[in-house]
Amino acid sequence: MLAASAVGFLLLLLNLSVQHEAVMDNLVRMRQARMAGVGLLQATIDAETGQRGYLLTNDEEYLAPLASGRIAARARLSELRERAGASGELEPQLVRVAALTEDALGALERTIELKRSGRLRAAALRVELDRAKASMDPLRTEISGVLRQIERISESGRARERSTRGAIYWIGGLLGALTVLAVGLTLWALGLERRSWRGALEALTRANEAAERAAEMAAASDLAKTRFLAVASHDMRQPLHALTLYLSALERRVQGEEARDILSRMERATQSMVGMFATLLDLARIQANAVKPEIEICALDDIIARVVDNHADGAVEAATTGLYVSSDPVLLERLLRNLVANAVKHGGGKARIEMRKAGDVAEIAVADDGPGIPPEERERVFEEFVRLDKSGGVEGLGLGLAIVKRIADILRMPLELQSAPGQGARFIVRPPLAMAQTRAPSAPTPPGLMPLTGVPVLVMDDDPLAREAVSGALRDLGAVVQACANESGVRAALTAGARPRLMVMDLRIDGQLQGIEIARRARAELDPPPAIIMITGDTGPETLEALRASAFKWLIKPVDPRDLSEAASASLKATISA
Template sequence: MTHNGDDIEAAMVRLLYRQSLGILFANFVIPAAVVYALRETTSFHLLLAWMGAIYVLTFCRIGLSLMFFRHGESGATAPRQWVTRFAIFSWLSAALWGFLGTMWLLPPDPEWVAFACIVLAGMACGAMPGLSARLGVYIGFMTIMVLPFVLTCMVREESIYRVFLMFALALYVVNVYFGRVTHRTLRSGVELRFENVALIGQLERERDRANAANLAKTRFLAAASHDLRQPLHALGLLSASLSAVAERGDVGADGARQLGRRLDTTLERMGGLLDGLLDVSRLDAGLVTIRRRPLPLATLLDDIRDEYVEQARRQGCRLEVVVTEAWIDSDPELLRRILDNLLSNAIRYAPMARILVGARRRPGAMEIQVIDTGPGIAPEQQALVFEEFAQLPDAPAEQGLGLGLAIVRRLANLLDHPISLRSAPGKGSNFSVTVPLARNANAPSATDAPLSAFSQASQKIECYGVMLVDDDPQILAALSDLLTFWGHLVYAGATVEEACAAHQRAREQGPAPVHLVLADFRLANQVTGDQAIGWLREYLDAPIPGLIVTGDTAPDRLRALHASGYRVLHKPISADALRQAISETVREASDLPEDQS
């Protein structure tokens, strides 16, 4: 636990002033008793002058303390200056008390020497708690006060003064020692107090963080309860429509296609909501890999225009994309996700608005802007929109879980691309991301071809042997039917043993090749998908490629899946994505296995 040394010093100075109030009170009482006791042994006028000087100095010290408590505690003046002032007054007081031990005030009779020794010892011990907050002040006080008495004892020749001398020296040494102990105790107490304050502050921050997490969870549950129920409700209605149409007899092709499109649209909406959660979990798990390279900004903006112009038109928006020729340095996939989120938000939250996408040159960078003429965002809500599960009060019904801009912020931080928001109610919004210019602009390589090129080249349906393991009976049956419909040979089971048994039955009837193992991640009896793939590889005695399907989004689960080395698909999975993943996984295997019969 760290603490500020200046704060500790300031606290020790406050202790110095506060604990010295008792010694100031003693400066009023003891001088009067000394004058009364010595009134007939020495010059009475000298005694009165000595007492008056102590009183005047004590009033000055009280005034200094009042000034400190009024101004010094606020920190307006450096603590060192207040220590210097305090030390000067304390040492002047020590000099006056030390004058009591000189030959001018001290009678030569041993009993009065003993009396003076007792008075000085009392003042030395009484000053220890107050002055030990600054050890140097106390040592100076002791030295100045005791030194005159020591010199007096050394000058006088009577043997009794040797005893008083030894007593005075012992008093000095013992008080300095205990002054050091007291100083360390006081300082340790102050340090402990600051550590407790720091610990309390840390606990309060942790409490606030926990409260924020709890609020985020509450917002998520509220959003998920509504936004995930909507597509589920739509699916229920569409399923009822399919049943009603089927009861009427033959289903027309147009009607079936229309219901199919509605089902696809609803599933896409649900998948988009769940993909947002998955993106946040991947970022939390640190599984997002950055692959920077020079890329042409003009191509990026062209692709955005081609993809979103029709979507914007359906929402009544007028999308304009100003293409700028420049080469920027970024991860094309992650940057595209940032811009996709910004543009999707603009279309969703600013219907019937004009949306402009363009870029401005900045020193060594390009600032890509998404500007809309929509309702705008109030200043007090502008920081909120970048938080997870945050949703604006006037947002449309299909607004999602409020993760889009949170993902934008995290991706921008990951890429070190500053993001900014300028908006005002009724005047639209301007979201921007600043991307550095590429130092060496190279033409795109063959490996940078868009994904659609592979998709177009892989439209041919290929048939494989697939061992399928899933402990959910409905998913197992549905997935088996779908794979069989695509022409694959499927050996399915809820456990590894059942899948092996299915494969054995197929072998008895003829060739039973296996090209892929498709397994759910969470299986019965705490078996994981990667374990199932490993056991099936042992059964087949071949390095069959594996594909894991999961609905987990927790960061620790994602890290475990990533460490398995197998390709992972996250539920819900579209049919096209599943078909493409199966084809790619088999193609990317180093050696396709021979038919297993």
């Protein structure tokens, strides 16, 4: 009798265990479904933020969160349907969520297409924004409803889990009473297992919640970086741009030796600030994955020559090689500039660039005769804000080598450090070799700068401080300058009879990158067509590609007066030759 009861209780215990496992599996699925629902909600917010940012600023960098949000939304929707679909009561809501998701994403994409095609006028912008929001609100409401239903199902499952667990313990106690010591030991082991399992489940719950918080923080961080780059690339360059030009204008007006010495120190401090700002912006753009390599065949000697020319008084030694490499010339030059600047700072003011062919790669080494780097510090030198020289006698943020490492990773190019204490350091990169390209000989350029005395120049910039600074710099060069804020001002000047030989135009006017088109329209009305110089603080890859395609001279803010003078001279010479 007792044996039959024990067997019956044992079978009942096994049945309850199977039920308990099924309940736990359903709880895990509901938890995963909740995470997918939260992820879908966040993805729709990211997509809408990218759409609104692009419509309001016309800055295509906002399309990145739109694209990633759209992809993430569809992925999270698929995961939500997979995890929650087993519950039949959720199926109607999941169908509505899927339909609303496609409708909302389609509405966002339609506004982007309208904006790109030029059919979305300013007057209709708010209407389209409200319409897109109206398509998003029902989706978010439906997702919130699904999450509440998932929580209700989960709460019911937890109640069933507690009930089955209590029944299991009760029957286990009876079996323990019947089987005395043997079953008692079995229940003791089972109790240990259950406590361990509950601890693991609680730890998994905490880990899932922490992962959700981390994902939300990462999404917010990515959006913040995108916004920072959009602002820093233009607005934060404006005051530095004006300050550089005003300091140069002041230098031409100061006579006293003491005052000129103070002004020289101010210029050095400003250039140091400009350099640090550019370095920070470079690092931010790289960390935000806003830098994409544009691989082409380029002459290594041309890149090295530009790097050497950046350092006066023979501080950098380099030989010619005639080698061609397959790489992004802008990123490769930036990498080598940072390596050379690091070598000059820490190598007693001197650096060497050594190049040779090594199989199918070009081996480029930047070497110095400085104090060297201890073995234990060789990995740290590539970290952000690490400076081995703690004396304070060397300027910098400790970011140059960190940027070098990240550019090398972007270019998929090996980076090697050879150094020993007291024996200097050699940083080696190895871009792949390419076949030499036959280049047409360039037309001879007349020596010297072409004077701007009496040359009529039209300046366009919607920032009053920058407009006046550029105009003042050109007037100091002898030009006759007329300044305006936008295309309406340009049109008024031409209508009044202005016939500029040179037009210096800011790329971003009234919040949009329309300077190139304004310049083309104005140039088409003039005979002979004037030379064009574009000035920009936007350094995104699409912007730089548009500037290169325009065939106009262009300068990046903050603009040095010497660079402005050289660009103006070269542009005027080009129009005379044409």
